[in-house]
Amino acid sequence: MLIRLSGGRVIDPANGRDGIGDIWIRDDRIVEPAAGETPDMVYDVTGKIVMAGAIDIHSHIAGGNVNTARLLLPENHRAHVARPAATPLSTAGWSTFETGCRYAAMGYTTVIEPAVPPHLALHSHLELADIPIIDKGTLSVLGNDDFLLSLIRDGAGPAAIADYVGATLNASKGIGVKCINAGAAMAFKHNVRSFNLDDVVPAYNLSSRAIVEALQQAVMDLGIPHPLHLHTNNLGIGGNVETALATIAAARGKPLHLAHLQFYSYGKEGKRGFSSAAAELAEAVNANANVTVDVGQVMFRQTVTISMDVLRQFNAMGTASPKKSVIYDGDANGGGIVPFNYRSNNFYNAVQWASGLELFLLINDPMRVFFSTDHPNGAPYTTYPDLFALIMSREARASWLADLPQAAVEMTTLPSLTREYSFYDIAMMTRVAPSKLLGLRDRGHLSPGALADVAIYHDDPDRAAMFRFAHLVFKDGDLVIRDGRVTHYRFGRALKVSPTYDSAIDRRLSTYYDDVYGISPDLFKVPVEALGRENPFGEVACGR
Amino acid sequence: MKILVDGAAAPLEAAAAEAARLLEQAKLPLIAGLAADIAGARAAIALAERLRGAYDHMYSEFLLRDLDVMRQSGQFVTTANEVRVRADCVVLIGAKLKTAWPDMLARLDLSNPARFDEAHAPRKIFWLGANPGDAEEAGAVKIAAPSSELPILLAALRASVAGRKTRPDAHIDGKLADLAVQLQAARFGVIVWSSESVGRLTIEMIQGLLLDLNKKTRFTGLPVGAAGNVTGVGQASGWMTGFPMRTGFGRGYPEHDTWRFEANRLVDSGEADVAMWISAYGNEAPRWKREVPYVAITTPETQFAYPPKVRIDVGTPGVDHDAVEYVQNLMTLAATDARSASDAPQVASVIRLIDEHLTKGEGAC
Known part of the structure; x- marks a missing residue:
């Protein structure tokens, strides 16, 4: 099948391209213009915006905690539209099927689920297998597990730690490693109620900092493209910008991804002791080229916070709305589900909203700041179109700002910020940068040879409308969205890495599991056949 | 392993075709029992959606x-x-x-x-x-x-x-x-x-x-958790529809109501006019009181109070075939290897076969 997308404005920053032109697709790949050949299909996309498919690096779309949140909040996701004949369950509110459809409708073709406890990997992958259209990937969570903490405490050395991380990634079929409030879930099991970067996990005499450093090194040693993905300490607390700055310093120039930075951008100014310190934080990010961040923007609406930072979630139970939370002390990890309603007339929520936008606008390099709402923690991914509109237009921001409490606005620099993202910046942030960060060389750009993941938008001055419903979306060269509606299902793959490591660690782990848990680690395996889809996995190359 | 249509031995294809015919002409088809592995539950919930029916599990009450x-x-x-x-x-x-x-x-x-x-x-x-x-x-x-x-x-x-x-x-x-x-x-x-x-x-x-x-x-x-993989089926139901069992698709989208979509009430009130009964873990028979026509996908020793219109025997997940199910010892879904593998049909494959014989709509799984 040869397809020609004719006459659109092609925005492909990986190739320095922003201009009118054609894109050619043969089967599942982008190809050079096929001179002398008649395409099987020609789409006239004159006046439209043509980009590679977008990639979301941080969105909680699947797994045990997400599913608990669904079951906790039946009142939040009532469906009200009958399903179209060809796409079953696509309108079932918050179903895996709906997730794939709505992401694809926005022009997203790859989404990473960033919090998979290794023992719950099969459940996560089963859910991902039921998300249609898009490709997926998972980050395996380490940093609160006895085996790792013991290795570090006992001075086992970086090679042993890397072997363990490699074995865990292989078994759980992840694309990278996440660390969530290192040591805090373990400390919480010892009844610790707050946990800072240099606080020490009881019984291990190990600081959060030491755990992060060890994991950061292991990820580098294994040659995993994605740097350690870190959810650091003290999320959501006034004055926690100090923690974020200390975490950036603790990276010591080595690659580190800081997740949902907005939730760490708070100072202690003002009579409420809560202000935006985003400007200071953005400056630190600008000055440290080894650090990448995603924003975790807050948007005003009802949502639910789903986090493996169980200590933080326990402390947030009092803010639950509606008033019900789940606190989970899991194997070597934890989790908390706390429903939350961000309100525009709430001082704290307004400061949070503004500080996220400040980070977008004050971090200079769109290759190092990633577009996220930490779905659904800051807001559901379905608010992305509104957020695109906000970062693209100071006018749009001004009209939102006018509705916020003045006291909150005074705690931020947002009204003074005039920057507006261009389409080129947006494509850089949501296409080029994620492909580089995750090591996905086959996507994020429109070079010949790339996977034919292409999103084509109407150039609608209402940017939110434009990004909510793409005109056309191709996944692997297959037209899946036409004018915002899914045409048919296809099922993508979960992208994973297979780092090499010394398999002696597998035998050691077998002995350890038998000794400690009385079971085999094989019980937590993720067999390909169990997922019920053809080719459910795709491989991402490792290498230093 | 028995395959019966109206009590007489039949080829699998013919039984599946008859099951599809029966379910498709119903006003409100009910999928009940639902004691199956994850693959079976996914197929059954997808079938319920395609039929615009309702689904419940024999142990939903406990979950x-x-x-x-x-x-x-x-x-x-x-x-x-x-x-x-x-x-x-x-x-x-x-x-x-x-x-x-x-x-x-x-x-x-x-x-x-x-x-x-x-x-x-x-x-x-x-x-x-x-x-x-x-x-x-x-x-x-x-x-x-x-x-x-x-x-x-x-x-x-x-x-x-x-x-x-x-x-x-x-x-x-x-x-x-x-x-x-x-x-x-x-x-x-x-x-x-x-x-x-x-x-x-x-x-x-x-x-x-x-x-x-x-x-x-x-x-x-x-x-x-209770028996019949009810916790596991509840998880699959959660990600597929947003809701646990006792969910119906009559209006074309999932609605969850623990009273309205309770299987025995649906049958006994006459609201459900055809049922499918799935019991792959034990020899459980339906307990509704009214004699609604039904398709049984059950283990071979199951004894029924009145005969099913179509009966297709299946193996037990984790015994006759590899399966994903909720494992209490691990408190999560796990892949269980067959303890004594056989060629007995699986719930998922039987339902897919029935699904292929439906004339309307398209299935999710």
């Missing part, structure tokens, strides 16, 4: 006791592994815990101190409302109580832990004074119950007690 408390007021929960390695204080509640979870005592290793308990002292174990002999076997302090008395007992315990005055009741106070002290002294305590043997009010009291205890120390819960 919903835990879920209803959770979605009303929240939940503290942990895993068997964490109890095994960490719990210094264990409170077992209810009479049928060991029936619901035969491996419990060995899996939780209650006779040994918890490996990661810093004091490494013998565990403090209590059993409220135990069966005769159970508490002794578990090395537990026995607090006798009939099931009906458990909510009151737990309410008094909760009041006592919270430092509130309780109505003086020597009968209850004597039993609970020591327990209240021990709970508050725990470092990482756990309460274990099975929704098969305790009611919603008991579970609500357990969760309230956990909330109160966590103000000062760490305490959490370990729910024991």
Whole structure:
């Protein structure tokens, strides 16, 4: 099948391209213009915006905690539209099927689920297998597990730690490693109620900092493209910008991804002791080229916070709305589900909203700041179109700002910020940068040879409308969205890495599991056949 | 392995075609039983959606006791592994815990101190409302109580832990004074119950007690799931539709209503006019009272009160074939290898075959 997308404005920053032109697709790949050949299909996309498919690096779309949140909040996701004949369950509110459809409708073709406890990997992958259209990937969570903490405490050395991380990634079929409030879930099991970067996990005499450093090194040693993905300490607390700055310093120039930075951008100014310190934080990010961040923007609406930072979630139970939370002390990890309603007339929520936008606008390099709402923690991914509109237009921001409490606005620099993202910046942030960060060389750009993941938008001055419903979306060269509606299902793959490591660690782990848990680690395996889809996995190359 | 249409042996294709015909001409087809592995449950829920029918599980009632408390007021929960390695204080509640979870005592290793308990002292174990002999076997302090008395007992315990005055009741106070002290002294305590043997009010009291205890120390819960992979099916239902079982698609989108879509009520009221009964784990037959025509996808020894229109025997997940199911020992979905692999058909493949014979719509799985 040869397809020609004719006459659109092609925005492909990986190739320095922003201009009118054609894109050619043969089967599942982008190809050079096929001179002398008649395409099987020609789409006239004159006046439209043509980009590679977008990639979301941080969105909680699947797994045990997400599913608990669904079951906790039946009142939040009532469906009200009958399903179209060809796409079953696509309108079932918050179903895996709906997730794939709505992401694809926005022009997203790859989404990473960033919090998979290794023992719950099969459940996560089963859910991902039921998300249609898009490709997926998972980050395996380490940093609160006895085996790792013991290795570090006992001075086992970086090679042993890397072997363990490699074995865990292989078994759980992840694309990278996440660390969530290192040591805090373990400390919480010892009844610790707050946990800072240099606080020490009881019984291990190990600081959060030491755990992060060890994991950061292991990820580098294994040659995993994605740097350690870190959810650091003290999320959501006034004055926690100090923690974020200390975490950036603790990276010591080595690659580190800081997740949902907005939730760490708070100072202690003002009579409420809560202000935006985003400007200071953005400056630190600008000055440290080894650090990448995603924003975790807050948007005003009802949502639910789903986090493996169980200590933080326990402390947030009092803010639950509606008033019900789940606190989970899991194997070597934890989790908390706390429903939350961000309100525009709430001082704290307004400061949070503004500080996220400040980070977008004050971090200079769109290759190092990633577009996220930490779905659904800051807001559901379905608010992305509104957020695109906000970062693209100071006018749009001004009209939102006018509705916020003045006291909150005074705690931020947002009204003074005039920057507006261009389409080129947006494509850089949501296409080029994620492909580089995750090591996905086959996507994020429109070079010949790339996977034919292409999103084509109407150039609608209402940017939110434009990004909510793409005109056309191709996944692997297959037209899946036409004018915002899914045409048919296809099922993508979960992208994973297979780092090499010394398999002696597998035998050691077998002995350890038998000794400690009385079971085999094989019980937590993720067999390909169990997922019920053809080719459910795709491989991402490792290498230093 | 029997394949029968109206009691007579038939080829699988013909049986599937007849099942499809029967289901498709129904006004409200019901998928019930639903005791299947994850693949079977996914296929069955997708079929219900395509048919615009409703689905329920034979043990939904038990799952919903835990879920209803959770979605009303929240939940503290942990895993068997964490109890095994960490719990210094264990409170077992209810009479049928060991029936619901035969491996419990060995899996939780209650006779040994918890490996990661810093004091490494013998565990403090209590059993409220135990069966005769159970508490002794578990090395537990026995607090006798009939099931009906458990909510009151737990309410008094909760009041006592919270430092509130309780109505003086020597009968209850004597039993609970020591327990209240021990709970508050725990470092990482756990309460274990099975929704098969305790009611919603008991579970609500357990969760309230956990909330109160966590103000000062760490305490959490370990729910024991019911049979028929009901917990696993509930998970698949959650990600596929957003809701647990007792969900219907009559309007073209999922609606969840624990009364409206209860299988026996749907049949007995005449609302459901054709049913499919799935029972791959045991030889369970439907318990509805009205004689609705039905398709049975069950294990070979199942005895029915009245014969199904179509009967297709299937193997048992994890025995006849590899399967994904909820594993209580792990508190999550796990891949189980066939213990004695056979070529018996699987629920998922039978449903897919039926699905292929439908003329309207398109299936999800």
